[in-house]
Amino acid sequence: xxxxxxxxxxxxxxxxxxxxxxxxxxxxxxxxxxxxxxxxxxxxxxxxxxxxxxxxxxxxxxxxxxxxxxxxxxxxxxxxxxxxxxxxxxxxxxxxxxxxxxxxxxx
Numbered sequence: 001x002x003x004x005x006x007x008x009x010x011x012x013x014x015x016x017x018x019x020x021x022x023x024x025x026x027x028x029x030x031x032x033x034x035x036x037x038x039x040x041x042x043x044x045x046x047x048x049x050x051x052x053x054x055x056x057x058x059x060x061x062x063x064x065x066x067x068x069x070x071x072x073x074x075x076x077x078x079x080x081x082x083x084x085x086x087x088x089x090x091x092x093x094x095x096x097x098x099x100x101x102x103x104x105x106x107x
Contacts, residue, residue, distance in 0.1 A: 022102070023057055023060070023061075023102055023103070024053060024054075024057050026098060026099060026102040027053050027056055027057055027060065027099055027102075028049070028050075028053045029098070030094070030095040030096075030098040030099050031049045031052065031053060031056075031073070031095055032046065032048075032049060033094065033095065033098075034091065034092060034094050034095035036073070036074075036077055036086065036087060036091045036092055036095070037049075037077060037081050037085050037086070037087075051080075052076055052077065052080060055076055055080075056072065056073060056076055059072050059076070060072055060073075060099060060103065061103075063100070063103060065100070066096050066097060066100035067096075069096040069099050069100045069103070070089060070092045070093060070095075070096035071089070073092045073095055073096060073099070074086055074089050074091075074092045077092075
C-alpha cells in the first residue's frame with residue numbers, strides 16, 4: 001500500500017472518529033449510568049463497557065426509533081455476555097432514551 005493511501009485512510013479514520021465523538025460520549029455515559037450487566041456495581045473499572053460502546057456507535061447510527069436503540073443495545077450485551085447477564089429489555093430503557101435524544105439532535 002502506498003504511503004499516500006495509508007495517510008488518506010488514517011485521515012478518514014480520524015475524521016470519522018471526530019464526527020462521532022459526541023455520540024460516543026453520550027453512549028458511553030448512558031451505558032455506564034444504566035450499568036446493564038451490573039459490572040460497575042460490582043466494582044469494575046469505569047471503562048468496563050468500552051468495547052461495547054465502540055461496537056454500538058456505528059450500529060446506532062442506523063436506528064430509527066428509541067425502541068430500535070433499545071434493541072440494538074440489548075442485542076449487543078446479549079451477544080457479548082449472554083442472555084442471562086444481558087437481562088430484560090427494560091434494563092436498557094434509560095440508556096436508550098438518552099442515546100435517542102442525542103441521535104435526534106443536530107450534530
